[in-house]
Amino acid sequence: MLDRLFVLVQYVLPQILISRIAGKLADSSPPAVLKNAVIRWFIGRYGVNMSEAAEEDPTRYPSFNAFFTRELKPGVRPMAGNERTIASPVDGTVSQLGQIERDRVFQAKGQSFNLTELLGGDEERARPFVDGQFATIYLAPKDYHRIHMPLAGQLREMVYVPGRLFSVNPVTAAAVPRLFARNERVVATFNTEAGPMAMVMVGAMIVGSVETRWAGVVAPTNGRREVSTSDYRHLSNAIRYDRGEEMGRFRLGSTVILLFPKDASHWQKELKARSVVRMGEAFGEVTHAPRETPAPR
Numbered sequence: 001m002l003d004r005l006f007v008l009v010q011y012v013l014p015q016i017l018i019s020r021i022a023g024k025l026a027d028s029s030p031p032a033v034l035k036n037a038v039i040r041w042f043i044g045r046y047g048v049n050m051s052e053a054a055e056e057d058p059t060r061y062p063s064f065n066a067f068f069t070r071e072l073k074p075g076v077r078p079m080a081g082n083e084r085t086i087a088s089p090v091d092g093t094v095s096q097l098g099q100i101e102r103d104r105v106f107q108a109k110g111q112s113f114n115l116t117e118l119l120g121g122d123e124e125r126a127r128p129f130v131d132g133q134f135a136t137i138y139l140a141p142k143d144y145h146r147i148h149m150p151l152a153g154q155l156r157e158m159v160y161v162p163g164r165l166f167s168v169n170p171v172t173a174a175a176v177p178r179l180f181a182r183n184e185r186v187v188a189t190f191n192t193e194a195g196p197m198a199m200v201m202v203g204a205m206i207v208g209s210v211e212t213r214w215a216g217v218v219a220p221t222n223g224r225r226e227v228s229t230s231d232y233r234h235l236s237n238a239i240r241y242d243r244g245e246e247m248g249r250f251r252l253g254s255t256v257i258l259l260f261p262k263d264a265s266h267w268q269k270e271l272k273a274r275s276v277v278r279m280g281e282a283f284g285e286v287t288h289a290p291r292e293t294p295a296p297r
């Protein structure tokens with residue numbers, strides 16, 4: 001009953017306003033006593049492991065968001081395998097993973113969403129991933145919230161897709177149809193050894209913003225409510241990142257969806273819904289690069 005009420009309330013709440021206010025507060029520098037009290041409460045409430053943080057003292061962070069997007073100590077997340085090993089891009093919990101059924105991506109029991117819609121409504125952008133592999137990873141409040149590259153890659157395109165800001169926790173994912181294709185999101189596509197790879201960073205209730213290394217804060221975009229695309233394929237100084245390099249972060253947590261083409265990769269056999277993963281762990285393997293597919297427009 002409480003779960004149903006939690007979901008229903010989200011339909012009527014001013015999701016964007018609440019989330020933008022939360023983001024501004026998290027970025028602000030309130031009196032140290034208040035800021036430190038909030039951070040200490042959060043650590044205790046969600047069981048954050050500060051021994052892994054480069055800065056273990058919570059009072060040393062100038063704002064809540066600085067704490068939330070904290071850096072880890074060197075070597076805490078070693079990269080597994082070799083350059084053909086797909087590394088987990090984040091710390092989190094697998095929501096779902098498996099094969100994309102033509103253009104349908106499984107969300108939860110009785111729920112799925114459209115691949116083209118997820119990627120901003122462009123069929124050519126979605127075409128390389130038809131019948132491919134997907135993995136949805138949920139980042140809980142306690143998790144490390146920087147996002148890293150699963151494989152080495154060159155940035156092709158970034159797409160901002162406006163939308164709602166439902167919570168993305170398991171309760172909401174099981175109840176809200178097309179959740180991940182409805183929420184605000186940023187889609188980054190890379191050329192990799194497995195062919196095109198898409199990383200979809202999904203916004204959510206209370207998420208202050210989504211940030212990438214090459215563009216800074218992408219969402220929110222000051223109320224712009226249309227799909228916007230940035231093409232990076234023809235830059236003379238191509239944007240490239242090695243496997244394991246940071247490529248973005250959530251300034252308050254959410255979900256990452258990984259997409260690979262058909263027959264280009266496979267996930268680790270032991271992974272399933274509710275599997276806990278850590279950034280850098282082996283998540284899958286490249287099988288072979290697929291045939292050349294049309295590049296996103």
